[in-house]
Amino acid sequence: MARKLQVSHLGKTFGELRALQDINLAVERGEFIALVGPSGCGKTTFLRIVAGLEPASSGEVTLDGRAVRSPGADRGFVFQSDNLLPWRTVFANAIIGREVAGHVGPAERQRTMELLKLVGLEGFEHYHPRQLSGGMRQRVNLARALAIDPQILLMDEPFSSLDAQTREIMQTELMRIWETGRKTVLFVTHQIDEAVFLADRVFVFARRPGRLRENVAIELPRPRALAIKRTAEFVRYVDHIWRLIEDDVRASVIEEKV
Amino acid sequence: MSQLSDGQAEVVQGGVQSRPASGMRLPRLYLAGVVSVLGGLLLWEVVSRFLVANALFLAAPSQIFSAILALAKSGELWRHMSISAIEFALGYAIASVLGVMIGFAMAESATMKRALQPWVSGLYATPTIALAPLFILWLGIGIWSKVLVVIFLVLFPVTINTEAGLRTTSERLIEMLRSFGASPRQIFFKVSLPSAVPFILAGLKLGIGRGLIGVVVAELFGSRAGLGRLIAQSADAFNMPELFAGVIVLAVAGIMLTAGFGWLENRLVPWTKD
Numbered sequence: 437m438a439r440k441l442q443v444s445h446l447g448k449t450f451g452e453l454r455a456l457q458d459i460n461l462a463v464e465r466g467e468f469i470a471l472v473g474p475s476g477c478g479k480t481t482f483l484r485i486v487a488g489l490e491p492a493s494s495g496e497v498t499l500d501g502r503a504v505r506s507p508g509a510d511r512g513f514v515f516q517s518d519n520l521l522p523w524r525t526v527f528a529n530a531i532i533g534r535e536v537a538g539h540v541g542p543a544e545r546q547r548t549m550e551l552l553k554l555v556g557l558e559g560f561e562h563y564h565p566r567q568l569s570g571g572m573r574q575r576v577n578l579a580r581a582l583a584i585d586p587q588i589l590l591m592d593e594p595f596s597s598l599d600a601q602t603r604e605i606m607q608t609e610l611m612r613i614w615e616t617g618r619k620t621v622l623f624v625t626h627q628i629d630e631a632v633f634l635a636d637r638v639f640v641f642a643r644r645p646g647r648l649r650e651n652v653a654i655e656l657p658r659p660r661a662l663a664i665k666r667t668a669e670f671v672r673y674v675d676h677i678w679r680l681i682e683d684d685v686r687a688s689v690i691e692e693k694v
Numbered sequence: 695m696s697q698l699s700d701g702q703a704e705v706v707q708g709g710v711q712s713r714p715a716s717g718m719r720l721p722r723l724y725l726a727g728v729v730s731v732l733g734g735l736l737l738w739e740v741v742s743r744f745l746v747a748n749a750l751f752l753a754a755p756s757q758i759f760s761a762i763l764a765l766a767k768s769g770e771l772w773r774h775m776s777i778s779a780i781e782f783a784l785g786y787a788i789a790s791v792l793g794v795m796i797g798f799a800m801a802e803s804a805t806m807k808r809a810l811q812p813w814v815s816g817l818y819a820t821p822t823i824a825l826a827p828l829f830i831l832w833l834g835i836g837i838w839s840k841v842l843v844v845i846f847l848v849l850f851p852v853t854i855n856t857e858a859g860l861r862t863t864s865e866r867l868i869e870m871l872r873s874f875g876a877s878p879r880q881i882f883f884k885v886s887l888p889s890a891v892p893f894i895l896a897g898l899k900l901g902i903g904r905g906l907i908g909v910v911v912a913e914l915f916g917s918r919a920g921l922g923r924l925i926a927q928s929a930d931a932f933n934m935p936e937l938f939a940g941v942i943v944l945a946v947a948g949i950m951l952t953a954g955f956g957w958l959e960n961r962l963v964p965w966t967k968d
Contacts, residue, residue: 487873507875519870522965523888532884536874566965584874 446495454645470631478646512581518573520565527561533584761935785844797856818850843912848901859893
């Protein structure tokens with residue numbers, strides 16, 4: 437299999453704080469990877485380094501064999517807050533990555549229209565963000581990242597601001613969209629059930645310093661329906677991951693209270 | 695209704711659908727304002743006619759209205775209005791362009807900002823209107839001394855708002871564009887500039903009132919024509935209805951310019967409205 441992403445001896449410090457220490461991992465092409473861990477474990481920092489938004493302090497990240505040092509059109513980033521431009525329509529927001537790349541022709545417009553349809557926004561192309569609900573805004577956020585046809589999709593807790601029902605709908609929607617193209621995905625979340633439901637493998641992070649604790653392969657059949665969350669096998673995965681991070685989470689909760 | 699809207703269940707209420715309903719209620723919305731203004735005018739009329747009963751101290755609205763009509767008929771009103779309008783428009787236009795440019799320069803370069811900030815803050819707080827006699831001495835009694843006063847009064851709020859608007863661009867939006875590999879130039883034109891537009895418009899709106907005051911006060915200090923001249927002339931002749939006529943015309947101009955600006959804001963930056 438083709439190796440898509442290779443991370444070796446990656447470290448990151450913010451002043452005195454060691455945010456990430458000696459991260460080593462490899463992601464194959466077409467894999468859906470979820471990153472979970474307690475707050476402060478550096479999972480978002482890790483994603484930002486892969487995106488090129490943050491420089492690494494040590495070690496290396498390579499995508500398709502090329503070292504990552506700055507943002508680029510080979511990576512599509514889906515942000516936690518939708519970060520839509522309020523003065524642009526849904527369509528104009530979705531195509532902005534293409535605009536930055538410098539070329540917007542009929543083919544790019546056509547592809548963006550198709551993506552908006554794929555994420556369920558057909559007919560809303562000319563709406564402005566303020567006219568949309570949180571769930572719809574996140575769909576635009578996703579379409580915007582997909583519109584540049586990236587090699588890898590980097591998603592930073594994209595559903596964390598949504599209510600529980602909308603979140604479950606968006607998880608199945610994301611699965612449906614992912615099945616159509618099978619892009620390589622790194623998906624950061626603090627919700628263990630979300631990670632198990634979506635991912636082929638779950639990377640569990642530990643904190644102080646942020647490091648990779650375990651790599652859990654999720655061998656559940658695809659396509660997965662929401663009902664799978666009630667099966668014994670699913671619950672076993674969730675329990676296993678929860679036990680891995682439980683002590684860390686308790687420690688972080690106590691720290692936040694102080 | 696509930697079945698019809700199923701397909702658009704996620705669309706937030708208050709967008710396109712609710713506009714007709716609020717349109718129907720508009721006359722009611724304005725009712726209190728209209729009653730209050732008409733009542734106030736009536737009270738003014740009664741007080742000036744029966745309580746003060748001396749036009750020297752307080753002119754009645756009806757007297758002011760006929761003074762305006764008489765001034766309009768004789769052509770005096772247009773002469774004064776057009777001079778003031780030209781002074782205002784020239785000063786305002788020059789100050790707007792200059793203000794936006796200086797604001798850009800200050801937002802783009804830290805050295806520029808450090809060099810210009812003391813002048814901008816200082817002159818914004820200074821009542822530069824008091825320098826009008828000096829400007830008249832330099833530039834003469836014609837329109838240019840007034841234009842300079844207007845420039846001084848309008849320039850700084852525009853500069854300050856432009857700089858603030860560019861500086862306070864959301865970091866998250868900039869980062870979003872950066873994630874696509876955008877250049878600083880692209881970030882400026884696609885994010886910073888559009889998000890500064892509401893601030894620039896607010897600065898320009900602030901400039902309207904200041905500019906109008908500038909025109910009139912500068913004309914009071916010395917001029918051949920203009921609404922300020924009309925007011926000064928009327929005061930010298932103790933012609934209070936005419937004095938009030940000048941003031942009312944100015945007030946109406948100010949209200950109309952500000953309302954026009956509100957309309958422009960609704961068209962240009964609708965996302966700041968809800």
